[in-house]
Amino acid sequence: MPSLSRAALAALLLAAAAAPFAVDAESAPPPPASRTLDDYRHFRISAIDLLGRMPTREEIAAFERSDFDMDRWIDAQLGGPGYVERLTRIYMDALRLEPNVDFRTAPAELYRHDVLGPDGKPVTIYYRENQRRERPETDGEFCLSPDETGVVIRARQQDQGTPRKVTQKALDQATVLVKPWWLYRDFRTRNPVQRYGEGWKDPDPQYKPVESLLDDAEGKPVTEVRICREEAGTRDTGHVYASGRVKPLPKDAKLPGGRLRPPPLDRPYATQHQGQELACDTKMALDYAPDCGCGVGLERCVPGDSNQGGNAFYYPNHMPLGPGMPLDDARQQVQRWFPYWWSREAVHFLDDLFASDRDFREILTGKRTFVNGPLAQFYRTIQRSNCCGPEASFGMLEEKEPLFDPHAVPADLEPHDVSTWKVVENRGPHAAGILTMPMFLEKYASARARGAALYNDFLCKSFVAESQQLAPSSEPNLMVRPGCKTCHATLEPLAAYFARVEPASFVFLPQGDFPAHSTTCKLDRNGHLSGACTALYDPAFADASGATLRSAYGSPAHADETPAGAAQDITRMPEFASCAVQRVTSSFLGRATTPDDARLLEALTDTFVRSGFHMKALVRAIVRSDEYRRSNNLSSSPRLGTSP
Amino acid sequence: MKALSVAALCLLLACAGPAEHVYPGPRTPLPEHGATAEDTAHKEDLRMVPPEVYMRTYLHLFGGLAPLDVQKRARAGDGAALFDTWDDYVSALGFPDYRLDVPRQTQTNALMTATFERLGVALCDRALEHDLKAPKGAQPPPLGERLVFAFDLPRTTVDVAGFAPRFDVLHRTFLGYPASLAPPERTARYFQLYRDIVAGHAQADPKSRFSPEEAGWAAVCYGLVRHPEFHLY
Numbered sequence: 001m002p003s004l005s006r007a008a009l010a011a012l013l014l015a016a017a018a019a020p021f022a023v024d025a026e027s028a029p030p031p032p033a034s035r036t037l038d039d040y041r042h043f044r045i046s047a048i049d050l051l052g053r054m055p056t057r058e059e060i061a062a063f064e065r066s067d068f069d070m071d072r073w074i075d076a077q078l079g080g081p082g083y084v085e086r087l088t089r090i091y092m093d094a095l096r097l098e099p100n101v102d103f104r105t106a107p108a109e110l111y112r113h114d115v116l117g118p119d120g121k122p123v124t125i126y127y128r129e130n131q132r133r134e135r136p137e138t139d140g141e142f143c144l145s146p147d148e149t150g151v152v153i154r155a156r157q158q159d160q161g162t163p164r165k166v167t168q169k170a171l172d173q174a175t176v177l178v179k180p181w182w183l184y185r186d187f188r189t190r191n192p193v194q195r196y197g198e199g200w201k202d203p204d205p206q207y208k209p210v211e212s213l214l215d216d217a218e219g220k221p222v223t224e225v226r227i228c229r230e231e232a233g234t235r236d237t238g239h240v241y242a243s244g245r246v247k248p249l250p251k252d253a254k255l256p257g258g259r260l261r262p263p264p265l266d267r268p269y270a271t272q273h274q275g276q277e278l279a280c281d282t283k284m285a286l287d288y289a290p291d292c293g294c295g296v297g298l299e300r301c302v303p304g305d306s307n308q309g310g311n312a313f314y315y316p317n318h319m320p321l322g323p324g325m326p327l328d329d330a331r332q333q334v335q336r337w338f339p340y341w342w343s344r345e346a347v348h349f350l351d352d353l354f355a356s357d358r359d360f361r362e363i364l365t366g367k368r369t370f371v372n373g374p375l376a377q378f379y380r381t382i383q384r385s386n387c388c389g390p391e392a393s394f395g396m397l398e399e400k401e402p403l404f405d406p407h408a409v410p411a412d413l414e415p416h417d418v419s420t421w422k423v424v425e426n427r428g429p430h431a432a433g434i435l436t437m438p439m440f441l442e443k444y445a446s447a448r449a450r451g452a453a454l455y456n457d458f459l460c461k462s463f464v465a466e467s468q469q470l471a472p473s474s475e476p477n478l479m480v481r482p483g484c485k486t487c488h489a490t491l492e493p494l495a496a497y498f499a500r501v502e503p504a505s506f507v508f509l510p511q512g513d514f515p516a517h518s519t520t521c522k523l524d525r526n527g528h529l530s531g532a533c534t535a536l537y538d539p540a541f542a543d544a545s546g547a548t549l550r551s552a553y554g555s556p557a558h559a560d561e562t563p564a565g566a567a568q569d570i571t572r573m574p575e576f577a578s579c580a581v582q583r584v585t586s587s588f589l590g591r592a593t594t595p596d597d598a599r600l601l602e603a604l605t606d607t608f609v610r611s612g613f614h615m616k617a618l619v620r621a622i623v624r625s626d627e628y629r630r631s632n633n634l635s636s637s638p639r640l641g642t643s644p
Numbered sequence: 645m646k647a648l649s650v651a652a653l654c655l656l657l658a659c660a661g662p663a664e665h666v667y668p669g670p671r672t673p674l675p676e677h678g679a680t681a682e683d684t685a686h687k688e689d690l691r692m693v694p695p696e697v698y699m700r701t702y703l704h705l706f707g708g709l710a711p712l713d714v715q716k717r718a719r720a721g722d723g724a725a726l727f728d729t730w731d732d733y734v735s736a737l738g739f740p741d742y743r744l745d746v747p748r749q750t751q752t753n754a755l756m757t758a759t760f761e762r763l764g765v766a767l768c769d770r771a772l773e774h775d776l777k778a779p780k781g782a783q784p785p786p787l788g789e790r791l792v793f794a795f796d797l798p799r800t801t802v803d804v805a806g807f808a809p810r811f812d813v814l815h816r817t818f819l820g821y822p823a824s825l826a827p828p829e830r831t832a833r834y835f836q837l838y839r840d841i842v843a844g845h846a847q848a849d850p851k852s853r854f855s856p857e858e859a860g861w862a863a864v865c866y867g868l869v870r871h872p873e874f875h876l877y
Contacts, residue, residue: 040821590691
């Protein structure tokens with residue numbers, strides 16, 4: 001059959017439309033003459049941008065009605081889930097807030113290993129790496145000695161030796177049975193009975209421990225876990241322990257219990273502070289206090305299913321439409337557990353910012369955030385166990401001014417409440433929007449990386465090196481060193497804002513204990529800083545009278561302002577508003593903005609600032625603009641006449 | 645010392661030599677073969693529908709399913725291997741992977757388009773089975789509950805007058821506007837496609853699991869999920 005002529009086809013279409021034809025019970029009346037192809041396309045791109053999907057037939061039918069008000073429709077979508085996801089996506093794409101590093105915090109991580117039980121069957125025992133114990137045979141090692149098990153057991157290492165049966169007495173002395181939080185909803189009670197999948201029949205659907213934590217090697221449900229006695233300690237406060245070992249053993253001395261390395265010697269701190277109280281959720285507790293364990297139901301620790309760390313929970317690798325719509329469900333290693341929730345915290349924070357149409361400056365200045373069960377566990381205890389090491393030499397045994405005040409964590413969240421998110425209105429005085437979240441601080445691990453992210457993502461500026469050859473130089477000040485100064489004159493003062501947040505960490509160094517310029521830390525006669533000072537103060541910016549805090553040399557004043565000061569300073573800059581406008585406009589236009597867009601951007605920035613930095617006002621102005629209407633790349637141009 | 649001086653002298657001589665021409669030019673100018681006018685029209689990259697939008701649209705079009713259910717439905721058990729798993733396609737679909745610092749694909753590419761087409765084709769088949777192909781002894785769902793093919797299917801092959809309003813339903817579903825506003829040839833071209841497929845399937849041996857008419861409508865659906873206007877916005 002030859003193809004139909006245009007006129008014949010039009011006649012046929014007209015006839016078909018006029019015929020009483022049951023196409024769809026919901027189909028709308030014919031479109032009014034005022035709806036052009038460009039109107040339809042504007043509606044379609046608006047739906048894609050604001051609803052997050054193409055419009056349905058029903059929505060198109062509503063659009064075709066004469067009483068349809070496009071402006072009212074746009075306003076109705078602003079604040080909806082599609083709009084919120086759209087804006088969050090812009091900033092998640094810019095910041096990429098998901099770490100590609102593992103988070104391993106020794107005091108919190110439980111390894112597990114099998115030994116041969118008295119009956120010759122394997123017995124699985126959980127333990128912590130480097131746990132202090134009073135028995136010299138096992139101090140700093142696995143709680144059963146190589147003489148008792150036949151093997152040297154160390155985390156993430158191959159066993160050495162041949163397993164032998166452990167006596168019941170040794171097993172009972174060194175280990176205990178516990179009903180842990182990952183198995184029991186009511187782990188805080190004296191006798192927990194609500195086991196995952198049994199008494200606890202409606203666990204959070206997103207809380208899924210791996211099978212190897214739930215069942216033993218024979219597939220039988222695990223009802224209790226065996227754990228080294230010290231790790232099972234439930235105290236909140238422990239005591240500094242000194243073993244009395246201060247001198248190294250002679251080289252040929254027999255090591256106790258068949259251990260391969262000598263038991264640890266007492267550090268000066270232990271000798272000087274023996275018996276002194278110590279908070280059990282600190283790094284110091286692992287180093288000095290054998291009476292500090294993982295707490296009630298092991299709530300201060302997270303389990304892995306092997307001696308390598310291993311798997312712990314299921315959660316998706318990919319969920320572009322949110323956790324309720326995952327693309328997969330994968331077994332994940334324990335080191336990924338908290339970074340996964342840090343990332344979700346950032347998403348929740350951004351979602352709330354846009355859904356509630358809060359002042360956009362809160363992305364940097366906001367004190368509030370959202371936490372769920374794992375994050376509550378993290379901020380309540382595990383965050384604290386990141387501190388303190390070198391800081392102890394400065395008198396800080398536990399974090400004094402944490403970025404997230406543990407007291408602000410809602411008390412009623414348990415580690416397995418993964419879908420329950422609660423608002424925390426004020427994380428603490430040093431909180432600064434996204435800048436002090438673990439996700440940002442781990443993703444951008446150094447002060448310079450953090451400063452550069454601030455510069456790129458919130459001022460839309462890049463560091464471009466000048467075309468200059470780098471001559472060898474010993475000048476430590478990169479703000480003046482030839483070839484470096486072009487970028488570093490700007491970068492170093494930005495980095496200084498983050499000098500009080502330790503690199504690759506979130507430990508905050510208070511000004512009182514760690515002045516930007518210390519007169520206590522100074523070069524000795526040989527031109528060296530002491531070991532403790534070197535960890536936190538920069539030998540390159542030290543002299544006989546004092547030393548500068550690492551990363552602070554670009555601006556000691558900025559170091560004292562902290563990230564919260566950076567947030568205030570950056571949001572006051574005119575580039576902050578124009579950068580946000582440029583970023584969002586570019587995303588909605590589907591292309592990079594050009595100098596031709598200057599007038600549009602200027603008008604939009606004016607609208608945005610006048611609105612009090614509210615994103616809805618900006619997006620409303622973008623979506624109603626002629627430029628946006630023209631932005632679709634399939635306008636009703638004649639060239640479409642040749643397309644199918 | 646003497647050796648050092650000789651080496652330095654050699655280096656100096658090497659530097660003083662004539663510049664080396666890595667790409668020598670032609671000895672005579674190249675002859676002119678023709679002239680074309682420079683295209684000074686403004687060029688813009690085509691804007692791709694974000695993969696999240698694709699995904700949500702598909703989920704909505706095919707019955708409000710979760711991605712893992714769509715995967716199950718798209719894979720089905722027909723042995724056609726039209727779709728594997730989402731994980732196989734994540735980067736091909738243009739999604740970012742912040743964990744690996746893989747950025748979002750902001751522009752269309754053939755691989756991405758082909759991947760979404762593949763899913764679209766699989767889902768067209770499944771939608772047709774849901775909407776038009778009732779199991780033996782049962783009726784297809786009422787029009788209001790049909791996902792994509794929200795029209796009745798006559799027992800015989802439709803003519804263009806019967807085709808046009810049904811095509812309009814699919815056109816609105818996938819491209820967002822009435823077929824009457826599309827270039828005038830569009831309906832005729834799709835009708836031609838429908839007729840060819842119907843004719844081809846009538847002669848096919850072995851027989852397809854779809855009737856010729858069903859195969860014709862499935863092909864129209866394939867054509868629309870492959871249409872540039874569906875992919876771009």
